[in-house]
Amino acid sequence: MDAAALNDPRLMTLIEVSFGMVPRGSSFYTVAPKEPKQLRCTPKFGNTLDFLLDLGFRFRTEERTKALANEFVAKLTEVCWDKCITGSIGSSFSRSETACLSNCAKRYAELKMLTMQKLTRVCYGEVERPFSSKQPQQSSTPMKMKQSPVPLKATPISMALPVPQHVYETSDEDYEPFTNKKKATLQKPTKRTRQVGNSDAGNIKHRFTRRSLNKDLASCPSTSDGPSESVEVIMMMFDSLRRRILQLDEKEDACRRADLKAGTLMMQNGWRINNRKIIGSVPGVEIGDIFFFRIEMCIVGLHAPAMAGIDYISAKHLGKDESLAVSIISSGGYEKDDNDTDVLVYTGQGGNSRHKEKHDQKLERGNLALMNSMKKKNLIRVVRSAQDPFCNSSKIYIYDGLYQIEDSWMDKAKNGFSVFKYKLRREPGQPHGISVWRMTEKWKQNPATRDNVILRDISSKVENLPVCLVNDLYDGFFKKNDVDDEEGPSYFNYITGVKYSRSLSNMKPVQSCNCPGVCLPGDANCSCVQLNGGDLPYSSLGLLAKHVPMLYECSSICQCSQNCRNRVSQKGVYLNFEVFWTGDRGWGLRCWDPICAGTFICEYAGHVIDEMHTNMDDKEHEYAFQTSRFDDKVLKWNLGAELLEEVTGNVTTESLKKLPIVISAKDSGNVARFLNHSCSPNLLWQPVQYDHGDDSYPHIMFFAMKHIPPMTELTYDYGTRGTPPGIKDEFPNACNLKPCLCGSTNCRGSF
Known part of the structure; x- marks a missing residue:
């Protein structure tokens, strides 16, 4: 040079x-x-x-x-x-x-x-930038930097999505045949004190130590909750913590691994269930359930080790001379046949450490437990993993049910050393697990392979992806629709947004920001950030961080680009939906993709009607969205984040404003008109503003309340409009109760 x-x-x-x-x-x-x-x-x-x-x-x-x-x-x-x-x-x-x-x-x-x-x-982010002794001491007041005369065109956080890192065990099951590499081990992050940008506060140290639970958190899950409800609450609590920690970390440019921080908080406060290792099914965990982080399986008791691929009960705890395996996680790299979802060939652990000399695997620990389980013929839980379709470098874990070990042998690995191989066969009669995943992956690659299709795309290419209409049922197993002559739902005009009864120009103007490029977390000069309470409402992956009374996205007059992360719901639907016949509940909506909690689903499209002048018939009520009280689960969706707050807001249903609008999708609508009611929903609705400033008439956006496996019906709680005392006199047209057929254990009986 x-x-x-x-x-x-x-x-x-x-x-x-x-x-x-x-x-x-x-x-x-x-x-x-x-x-x-x-x-x-x-x-x-x-x-x-x-x-x-x-x-x-x-x-x-x-x-x-x-x-x-x-x-x-x-x-x-x-x-x-x-x-x-x-x-x-x-x-x-x-x-x-x-x-x-x-x-x-x-x-x-x-x-x-x-x-x-x-x-x-x-x-x-692989290494920390070292600080030289020559570096000047940073004062508690943020240093003003000279601005570049040329605005940068590169896209920061919104488009350059950070790669979520997961914890993987160091065994041969971590071998990935596509890369011929081992997953990198995660080094223990160093504690550091970071100064919050654009803040007058001094150095803020975030140490995720044990904190006392507030009264709201301490009350759930209760002992009266069933196993499924307890698992759901724990998972909801964890993801609420994780999203809030990630939101704070992005705001302060702190180190990542929000999942491990959230898991540490959960463990420290005793927020886990099924602590005792058991053989067989885990109460509350269903076959087909998906997990985006390994720590999630730890806190619900499905698979205890955070690193190892084999979970077992030691001989000491069994009170016997032999240990027994209870669960395994398969990376998918050594399966005998990709088309045979009932047989799994699993590779043992050990012998391939990156810190020691490689050697033959030994018959000890997890390998010995698997060998003992083959002799005892006890059932073993199997968790399969697959690539996240929305993030190439991350995995999703699918609970595939119970297996038995049929055979075991020694084999030569590609590195020349001997490894243990175990052949497991799935127990018959169980609901579908990984097979549903592979089936939907085939459909996404070639939609023509989907059977029983009435119409390939009911949106007529209005949506980003086609929405097919099918007439088969799925309740763990596929079966032909009993109503063979059902040709489809009644005619409607497919639209992707809402139509107002009055012009937007007559409404209150919306505020706008002057951010060059994109809005950044913690930017005190961004008006959109300040409207949202000082935080961007979405993570860098586009997930909703918290449910709020009103969410403000960037508008068309904002100076930031269309790549800004604060425009999630405006960009439309990017999931593979299908409308299907449910039988007793009419047409419903489900998705071919795995959905992470906080993911944007769709907007409720239709004609906006003032509730005070509502006069709808029964048919119109079937395709109408009317705001009601928020379900308790919507409030609990935020409670995990309260562990990080010094002062809690104590948000209740009474403090959330009831919006005076009705959206009718009878004549014009989108996929949201097929969302059925459930007393145990998997979606929540969030008011969003971006095209005008009248908060009484927001857009109604749906987000995933929890992780949703493929081919699971998407539902939300219609609420109990008209039933509480006093509501009937105020809104007499809203008191049309119908019997509920959701089948939930917490079913209210009507909606």
Whole structure:
């Protein structure tokens, strides 16, 4: 590398930030440099590709590579300017693309290669940026940085979604045949004190230690709750904690792993069930249930170890001479036949540690427990894993039911060492588990393979993805619809939004923000952030963090781009829906995709009617949304986050405003008109504003209340409008009770 290149202030700033010589946030334009003649880039840093080429990086001439080079350097620049949080570059580029971008020719100096690799690792969040002794002490008042004369075009947090990391055991079952690599172990994060940006407060230290539970949290789950309700409450509590921790971490640019922090809080406060290891089914956990984090399986008692793939009861606890296996987690890399969902070939654990010399597996611990279980013929819970269709680097875990070990043998692994193999067969007569997953994956790849289809797309290409109409039933097993002559629902006009009875121009104008690029967490200058209580309502993955009385998204007059994360519900539906015949409850809605809690489902589309002037017949009531009191489960959906709050809001149903609107989808609507009622729903509705400022007439958006497996009917609680005392006199047209057929154990009998 020549002297002129080393003197370039842009490269030197990247080097200094990487090695901790200057604090991140330092501007390239603190001192106006004299541009070296050898470089073809302008002082405004306009052509990053030419800048890289002049430094000796030789990229291929394809357009994709050029675009990657520009975006990559812009992303590094954002991190150095503190415009982007550490780790946000993670999913913008694949590892192979990043390696291609950061490789140098051999003839260039080692310093340049080391610098770019260091920067890449810092931006990925793999290493912590070291602080040099030369670095000035940061005051409690945030330092004002000089603004760049050219706005950055790279997309920070909203598009560069951080890659969720999961905990994986170090055994041969972690081998992934597509990459021939082992999952990286997670290093214990170092505790650090971070200063909140755009805040007058001093250093805020977040230490997730045990906290006393408030009275609301201490009351649930109660001993009167059934097993399913207890598991649901625990899972809801965990995910509420995780989403809130993630929201705070993104706001303060803290380290990730919100799932482990939430799990630690749950364990410290005793928020777990089924603590005692048992053989066979776990109360409250159903076959087909899905988990997005391994710690979730720990707190419900499905699989206790946070790392190991084999869970077993030791001989000491059994009071016998032999240990027995109770559950295993399969990575899916060693199954005998992908089409045979009833047989699993599982590889034992051990012998492949990254910190010790590799060796043959030994008949001890989990391997010995599996061998003993084969002899005793006890049932073993099997959890299968599959790739998350919305995040290539993460897994989803599916409880597939009970298996028995039929056979065991020694085999040679690809590394040449001996491993144990166990053949397990699924117990007959159980509901479908992984087979449903594989079936829906086949449908998504080729929708023509879906049987019993009446219409391939009832939206007529209005939605982002087709919505098929089918006439078969599914209650754990598929069966043909008894009503063979059912041709479909009554005719309606498919629309994707709401139609107001009066013009939007006559409504109160909406506020707007002036954020360049996208809205960032914790930005005190963003009016949209302030409208939402100082937090962005969605995580970087687009998940709803908390249920709030009113959620404010960015509007069309906001200066931020369409890639801003605060525009989730405006972008439409991105799930594979199908409308199906339920039998006694008419037409219903379900999804081919696995749905994570907090995921946006759809908007309730139709004509907005003022409730005070409602005069609907019975048929119109069937396809109408009318706001009612929030169900207790909606309130509990937020309670987990209360563990992190010093002062709780004590939100009750009385404090939530009842909205004076009715949305009729009889003549015009979308998939939401097929959402049936359930007293134990899996969806919640959230009022959202983005196109006008009248909070009495918001958009009604549906979000997942919990993890929803594929082919599960989507439902929400219609409420009990008209039944409480005093409501009938106020809204006489709303008191049309109907018998409830949801079949829930907590069914109220009517809605």
